[in-house]
Amino acid sequence: MYKLIIVLFLLLLCVLTYEYVNTPDYYWREYAFRTIPYDAVEIANDEKYIGQVYVNGGLVPATIYPYLGYAVAELFGKQIVRDHIKILCCPDHSKLYWDYVDFTQSAANGQMKNSILGGFYKDSNYDFNHFIGKLLHQGEWKAGKVIPIEHSRGALVIWNSTDGTPAHFKQFYMLKYNLTVDSPGGSNYYWRDYSFGQVPYDAFEVADDGKYIGQVYVDGGLIPATIYPYLGLAIGELHGKLVIKEHVKIFCSPDHSKLYWDFVDFEKPGSAGQMRNAVLGGFHNDIQNVFIGKVLHEGVWKVGKVLPMENSHKGLLVWNDVDGQSVHVKQFHMLKYNSTIELPENMQKCISLS
Numbered sequence: 001m002y003k004l005i006i007v008l009f010l011l012l013l014c015v016l017t018y019e020y021v022n023t024p025d026y027y028w029r030e031y032a033f034r035t036i037p038y039d040a041v042e043i044a045n046d047e048k049y050i051g052q053v054y055v056n057g058g059l060v061p062a063t064i065y066p067y068l069g070y071a072v073a074e075l076f077g078k079q080i081v082r083d084h085i086k087i088l089c090c091p092d093h094s095k096l097y098w099d100y101v102d103f104t105q106s107a108a109n110g111q112m113k114n115s116i117l118g119g120f121y122k123d124s125n126y127d128f129n130h131f132i133g134k135l136l137h138q139g140e141w142k143a144g145k146v147i148p149i150e151h152s153r154g155a156l157v158i159w160n161s162t163d164g165t166p167a168h169f170k171q172f173y174m175l176k177y178n179l180t181v182d183s184p185g186g187s188n189y190y191w192r193d194y195s196f197g198q199v200p201y202d203a204f205e206v207a208d209d210g211k212y213i214g215q216v217y218v219d220g221g222l223i224p225a226t227i228y229p230y231l232g233l234a235i236g237e238l239h240g241k242l243v244i245k246e247h248v249k250i251f252c253s254p255d256h257s258k259l260y261w262d263f264v265d266f267e268k269p270g271s272a273g274q275m276r277n278a279v280l281g282g283f284h285n286d287i288q289n290v291f292i293g294k295v296l297h298e299g300v301w302k303v304g305k306v307l308p309m310e311n312s313h314k315g316l317l318v319w320n321d322v323d324g325q326s327v328h329v330k331q332f333h334m335l336k337y338n339s340t341i342e343l344p345e346n347m348q349k350c351i352s353l354s
């Protein structure tokens, strides 16, 4: 009898442990203004955070503006909330990701998969959960409620900053969580602020040529560029050649052996797999992710932004040094990262020698 009880107890323990291990590890903390928890989830590196507020009978995801002392949510128009705000937190941000979704496409392709519950709304006509989305709108990132795709009104609903009316979007970024995601969780690369002349020890060189990968701020986003430390400038492409002398970031990684330049041909049909392992280089035109590519052009390697396969202008954009015009190529090398890559032995020797 005792044995049976012990066995049952152990079984129960297993079940409980299993449940525990598989619980997504994110949560809502009470928010006190000016005190941002160490594990709070930022909307877009912009000192704004994801909140949850109770307003007009609904629990709604919101944008927290710590420097203004309030949160903004949308439910029957823009709502400014100053009390009883929660803030979304997560100890391991690498498991969170913003997934670009398109609610004009069918629900069948799993666009709601991995999404994070952000609240609910219920009245005599409606009853649905809210999820969390964001969009660059009127010059700033706003996080707000997502009405699920199954619903006829499925959309991201934020607010018009001018008149406070609701603004509905079918294409936006949805916040998601994947407990077992291995990339970019295991991806050990990052952007450092760059001061000209000072190349960080872990910066990743373009091609053994004293040039590095930069990220620059342009109208409509952040894009990859080429850093020329010896010239004290970076060059990128935005409607032609663009020279930048300040606010440049430099791409770095402590383990260069996991990074590789993969030759891709965007004209090859059915080649969506060519985006696999691509390193994110920024975003442009409000919502479009851009990646990092290089091409040997006019006798030198140039790094520029890659518009992904699904974009109608897919390809790498660099510039012409002679006349400053844009150059658009479909065959180039794309920067990729594989956290579990195993290099052939002879290549490992090369790296340890260098």
Ligand SMILES: *[C@@H]1O[C@H](CO)[C@@H](O)[C@H](O)[C@H]1NC(C)=O
Pocket: 138, 160, 161, 162, 163, 167
């Ligand atoms: C916001 O509201 C103003 C005033 O009604 C309107 O002119 C403008 O087009 C709206 N903007 C957006 C992005 O919806």
Ligand SMILES: *[C@@H]1O[C@H](CO)[C@@H](O)[C@H](O)[C@H]1NC(C)=O
Pocket: 113, 114, 178, 179, 180, 181, 182, 183
């Ligand atoms: C989570 O990420 C892993 C690794 O990238 C992937 O294999 C898995 O399918 C993802 N799970 C879900 C539920 O999206």
Ligand SMILES: *[C@@H]1O[C@H](CO)[C@@H](O)[C@H](O)[C@H]1NC(C)=O
Pocket: 276, 277, 338, 339, 340, 341, 342
């Ligand atoms: C990473 O590299 C390993 C070893 O070369 C390979 O088996 C694996 O498929 C690669 N993973 C991805 C996601 O490309």
